[in-house]
Amino acid sequence: MFESAEIGHSIDKETYEAEVPALREALLEAQFELKQQARFPVIVLINGIEGAGKGETVKLLNEWMDPRLIEVRTFDQQSDEELAHPPAWRYWRALPAKGRMGVFFGNWYSQMLQGRVHGHFKDAVLDQAISGAERLEQMLCDEGALIFKFWFHLSKKQMKTRLKALKKDPVHRWRISPLDWEQSETYDRFVRFGERVLRRTSRDYAPWHVIEGVDPYYRSLAVGKILLEGLQNALKAKSIKAPTPIAPLGESIDQLSLLQALDLSVHLDKHDYEKQLVSEQARLAGLLRDKRMKHHALVAVFEGNDAAGKGGAIRRVAAALDPRQYRIVPIAAPTEEERAQPYLWRFWRHIPERGKFTVFDRSWYGRVLVERVEGFCTPADWMRAYGEINDFEEQLSNAGVVVVKFWLAIDQQTQLERFQEREEIPFKRFKITEEDWRNRDKWDAYAQAVGDMVDRTSTEISPWTLVEANDKRWARVKVLRTINDALEAAFRKHKK
Amino acid sequence: MFESAEIGHSIDKETYEAEVPALREALLEAQFELKQQARFPVIVLINGIEGAGKGETVKLLNEWMDPRLIEVRTFDQQSDEELAHPPAWRYWRALPAKGRMGVFFGNWYSQMLQGRVHGHFKDAVLDQAISGAERLEQMLCDEGALIFKFWFHLSKKQMKTRLKALKKDPVHRWRISPLDWEQSETYDRFVRFGERVLRRTSRDYAPWHVIEGVDPYYRSLAVGKILLEGLQNALKAKSIKAPTPIAPLGESIDQLSLLQALDLSVHLDKHDYEKQLVSEQARLAGLLRDKRMKHHALVAVFEGNDAAGKGGAIRRVAAALDPRQYRIVPIAAPTEEERAQPYLWRFWRHIPERGKFTVFDRSWYGRVLVERVEGFCTPADWMRAYGEINDFEEQLSNAGVVVVKFWLAIDQQTQLERFQEREEIPFKRFKITEEDWRNRDKWDAYAQAVGDMVDRTSTEISPWTLVEANDKRWARVKVLRTINDALEAAFRKHKK
Numbered sequence: 001m002f003e004s005a006e007i008g009h010s011i012d013k014e015t016y017e018a019e020v021p022a023l024r025e026a027l028l029e030a031q032f033e034l035k036q037q038a039r040f041p042v043i044v045l046i047n048g049i050e051g052a053g054k055g056e057t058v059k060l061l062n063e064w065m066d067p068r069l070i071e072v073r074t075f076d077q078q079s080d081e082e083l084a085h086p087p088a089w090r091y092w093r094a095l096p097a098k099g100r101m102g103v104f105f106g107n108w109y110s111q112m113l114q115g116r117v118h119g120h121f122k123d124a125v126l127d128q129a130i131s132g133a134e135r136l137e138q139m140l141c142d143e144g145a146l147i148f149k150f151w152f153h154l155s156k157k158q159m160k161t162r163l164k165a166l167k168k169d170p171v172h173r174w175r176i177s178p179l180d181w182e183q184s185e186t187y188d189r190f191v192r193f194g195e196r197v198l199r200r201t202s203r204d205y206a207p208w209h210v211i212e213g214v215d216p217y218y219r220s221l222a223v224g225k226i227l228l229e230g231l232q233n234a235l236k237a238k239s240i241k242a243p244t245p246i247a248p249l250g251e252s253i254d255q256l257s258l259l260q261a262l263d264l265s266v267h268l269d270k271h272d273y274e275k276q277l278v279s280e281q282a283r284l285a286g287l288l289r290d291k292r293m294k295h296h297a298l299v300a301v302f303e304g305n306d307a308a309g310k311g312g313a314i315r316r317v318a319a320a321l322d323p324r325q326y327r328i329v330p331i332a333a334p335t336e337e338e339r340a341q342p343y344l345w346r347f348w349r350h351i352p353e354r355g356k357f358t359v360f361d362r363s364w365y366g367r368v369l370v371e372r373v374e375g376f377c378t379p380a381d382w383m384r385a386y387g388e389i390n391d392f393e394e395q396l397s398n399a400g401v402v403v404v405k406f407w408l409a410i411d412q413q414t415q416l417e418r419f420q421e422r423e424e425i426p427f428k429r430f431k432i433t434e435e436d437w438r439n440r441d442k443w444d445a446y447a448q449a450v451g452d453m454v455d456r457t458s459t460e461i462s463p464w465t466l467v468e469a470n471d472k473r474w475a476r477v478k479v480l481r482t483i484n485d486a487l488e489a490a491f492r493k494h495k496k
Numbered sequence: 497m498f499e500s501a502e503i504g505h506s507i508d509k510e511t512y513e514a515e516v517p518a519l520r521e522a523l524l525e526a527q528f529e530l531k532q533q534a535r536f537p538v539i540v541l542i543n544g545i546e547g548a549g550k551g552e553t554v555k556l557l558n559e560w561m562d563p564r565l566i567e568v569r570t571f572d573q574q575s576d577e578e579l580a581h582p583p584a585w586r587y588w589r590a591l592p593a594k595g596r597m598g599v600f601f602g603n604w605y606s607q608m609l610q611g612r613v614h615g616h617f618k619d620a621v622l623d624q625a626i627s628g629a630e631r632l633e634q635m636l637c638d639e640g641a642l643i644f645k646f647w648f649h650l651s652k653k654q655m656k657t658r659l660k661a662l663k664k665d666p667v668h669r670w671r672i673s674p675l676d677w678e679q680s681e682t683y684d685r686f687v688r689f690g691e692r693v694l695r696r697t698s699r700d701y702a703p704w705h706v707i708e709g710v711d712p713y714y715r716s717l718a719v720g721k722i723l724l725e726g727l728q729n730a731l732k733a734k735s736i737k738a739p740t741p742i743a744p745l746g747e748s749i750d751q752l753s754l755l756q757a758l759d760l761s762v763h764l765d766k767h768d769y770e771k772q773l774v775s776e777q778a779r780l781a782g783l784l785r786d787k788r789m790k791h792h793a794l795v796a797v798f799e800g801n802d803a804a805g806k807g808g809a810i811r812r813v814a815a816a817l818d819p820r821q822y823r824i825v826p827i828a829a830p831t832e833e834e835r836a837q838p839y840l841w842r843f844w845r846h847i848p849e850r851g852k853f854t855v856f857d858r859s860w861y862g863r864v865l866v867e868r869v870e871g872f873c874t875p876a877d878w879m880r881a882y883g884e885i886n887d888f889e890e891q892l893s894n895a896g897v898v899v900v901k902f903w904l905a906i907d908q909q910t911q912l913e914r915f916q917e918r919e920e921i922p923f924k925r926f927k928i929t930e931e932d933w934r935n936r937d938k939w940d941a942y943a944q945a946v947g948d949m950v951d952r953t954s955t956e957i958s959p960w961t962l963v964e965a966n967d968k969r970w971a972r973v974k975v976l977r978t979i980n981d982a983l984e985a986a987f988r989k990h991k992k
Contacts, residue, residue: 025922025923026923029922029923029926032926036926055818055819055820058819059815059819062815062819063814063815066807066811067810067811067814067824068807068824068826068857069826070819070824071823072819072820072823074820079575079576079577080576080577081576081577105820311562311564314563315559315562315563318558318563319555319558322551322555323554323555323558323563323568323599324551324568324569324570324601327568328563328566330564330565335831335832335833336831336832336833337831337833361564426521426525427522427524427525430528430532
């Protein structure tokens with residue numbers, strides 16, 4: 001895989017100097033076209049052998065192009081805020097917005113390679129990391145990002161010569177690499193595992209470009225031209241992706257559905273309700289104060305029919321706690337900054353630190369519910385969302401975040417009665433809008449979407465809980481009990 | 497000041513229960529009106545004696561109102577990211593957006609009182625902190641925020657009884673206060689310094705409300721009613737503040753101005769330029785690698801006439817450095833999230849950590865330049881901006897941030913020539929817009945605004961550097977040299 005990057009590529013100075021001015025102008029043009037269109041972000045990953053000119057090339061790109069539109073990020077030591085979140089959080093917070101370019105040093109590939117070369121883990125874990133990277137990049141590309149991956153290569157002999165030269169240069173001496181490249185074995189292991197990583201992660205939508213790093217003219221021109229061509233192609237491409245042909249999800253052929261199978265007649269009388277509510281609230285308060293909570297975070301997702309009682313259920317959860325212990329994030333239309341990012345970005349920014357609890361009042365499931373039913377996104381978009389959401393929740397779970405998801409279900413008659421009540425009671429009238437009435441007409445489409453959602457995203461890691469919510473008391477107690485059971489299970493699992 | 501909060505205020509249960517339902521409904525109504533209008537944020541500061549019911553009251557408010565629209569923040573231990581920024585950064589990042597309510601525990605008053613009670617500093621430093629709080633709140637209110645400040649009070653005897661009760665209650669036992677309230681002296685000192693703080697910071701726009709904390713019915717109803725009344729008044733008030741009568745800034749009566757006094761004929765020949773540029777770039781690279789840099793951060797602000805060469809100067813600064821060492825923040829129109837916050841918020845979010853360097857391509861001076869000249873804000877707004885900006889830069893400076901500010905000045909003829917050149921050269925055409933031509937017609941108004949800006953914001957802490965920019969070479973070298981001199985001066989000062 002690295003053979004053709006050890007054959008001594010070089011460009012003579014005259015050729016270089018003759019080609020650079022036109023390349024620079026074209027890159028600047030492309031960069032401003034990118035800014036004007038503000039249609040997609042560009043992510044440039046920089047990896048490879050120490051001393052192969054990674055930093056120098058990025059510096060040069062910043063000189064050639066407009067550095068005001070480029071964000072260079074280096075991910076070395078994690079801050080304590082980063083350590084308290086799932087590992088990918090630090091990358092999500094650094095993603096460039098549409099129209100901008102982000103250059104990532106020390107990215108996910110560096111992390112996995114360092115870990116493997118240092119022997120912190122074996123191939124199985126490396127392969128997990130590779131799959132994670134693939135899924136992340138696939139998702140970013142599906143969301144429109146243009147990804148360039150550059151691997152700067154040197155032969156072992158070239159590297160040794162280069163390291164010797166760098167050591168003498170005061171401008172470079174201060175740089176600290178997390179790997180000890182002077183050990184002969186480091187190079188061998190890095191190249192061996194690098195090969196595995198490149199082979200597995202070079203995909204049509206985000207291929208690797210291996211650049212021989214010896215000759216600065218060659219490597220600069222090579223990178224510049226690849227960037228330019230990629231940018232120009234993406235800028236010329238139609239703004240709307242050709243619709244991917246999607247095999248439709250089958251509809252229930254026997255009219256039986258998960259929601260219909262719910263027994264909505266279950267209920268609690270007032271006395272039982274108050275007793276159980278108080279007891280579950282005390283249990284939740286105790287669990288959140290448990291010292292095992294510092295290894296976990298808690299996320300509760302509330303979805304449900306309009307007027308199913310999400311707000312009331314959330315208030316009963318909150319009432320169990322000191323307001324300093326939780327945050328409630330109401331999900332409404334995305335802001336301008338959120339629209340300039342991949343879909344999941346606006347949820348990642350609200351993921352709690354370890355020890356904390358966040359309630360999502362509606363959530364990332366909007367894409368497979370309202371956006372699907374209302375046609376706000378293409379079938380290809382909501383179809384791939386199931387997998388992206390499962391990946392997302394798996395990352396949360398791996399980092400100790402307990403994810404509890406509720407669908408609060410009521411029947412049409414109950415909804416009608418609640419709508420009417422809301423219209424009559426002054427301080428409830430803000431809870432009912434024209435849109436709520438319109439959504440009622442799409443009852444069956446929503447039921448279908450909910451069924452598909454549960455089928456595809458109710459996982460071992462994070463199962464859906466369908467809550468019979470015709471009786472508000474029953475619903476509130478079930479919500480609290482489910483959260484408590486999930487937390488206890490996580491604590492028990494942790495103990496083992 | 498606390499006398500009337502030690503007289504045993506209480507409300508009987510019947511009265512309380514009779515009043516709460518209407519209060520709750522009215523609070524909910526007000527809260528949703530607040531959300532609908534999305535015209536201003538509400539900030540609630542919670543302070544006072546340990547055990548006086550601060551937490552309980554906030555919990556109750558979350559039960560009465562819609563907790564989805566309330567953000568409760570507690571500022572205890574600073575994260576390392578917070579420690580690497582000026583102290584106020586943690587408050588700025590937690591400010592509620594317009595239409596929302598933020599409840600701040602452990603806020604700036606808690607910090608200053610704890611420091612003084614612990615004896616970490618004396619009255620002079622307390623008074624500085626008090627002035628800082630006053631300026632912050634004045635600014636927030638001028639930006640439209642509605643601030644409530646609650647001080648929960650107990651007599652010493654009441655406090656002791658209350659602490660004894662809390663200790664037995666497992667729900668409260670886990671809370672850790674940064675002050676040891678069981679020491680008799682702690683109470684005395686807290687009340688003494690609290691009095692000083694309240695006296696000095698109770699202002700018409702953000703008065704303190706002292707609430708006796710013994711009786712839960714009394715304190716809950718008292719706080720609820722104050723909140724409701726304040727909210728209702730603010731919601732009813734006209735959306736546009738009555739214009740404050742402003743004494744106009746005098747115009748130069750002898751046609752002499754700072755900008756006119758600049759000798760724009762200064763220049764560097766190519767040879768001197770290249771020599772000096774390389775030498776200043778090396779100096780900057782060295783200074784940023786200096787180990788003293790870890791106590792500082794660097795902020796460089798670029799303002800100037802259109803086509804004065806800001807971009808080119810910034811590129812020469814960037815060229816001195818590894819792209820991982822700096823960020824360039826181009827300031828354009830504020831985003832939706834930025835418009836929902838006070839003016840300075842969108843600059844606070846980009847203030848670098850210690851050890852880092854951020855370049856602002858245009859800056860917070862937009863308010864006293866383009867916004868003033870174009871009439872995008874009222875005279876009252878830009879007039880107060882001078883003071884707010886000085887406060888802002890003083891906070892940066894106190895935290896070790898070196899702020900260097902450039903006005904790049906060219907004359908009208910030079911601008912005309914550069915505009916024409918930009919229109920002719922393909923890869924420069926994105927740099928010239930209709931707006932640039934329109935701005936030229938306002939040359940004199942801009943000159944006046946620049947003069948006022950320099951007069952009012954060129955301070956000992958952060959002086960303006962006027963850069964003669966008809967000759968780009970001269971300008972670029974002067975910019976680099978000024979940054980280097982400022983950094984060296986900061987390092988020297990630190991040493992002393």
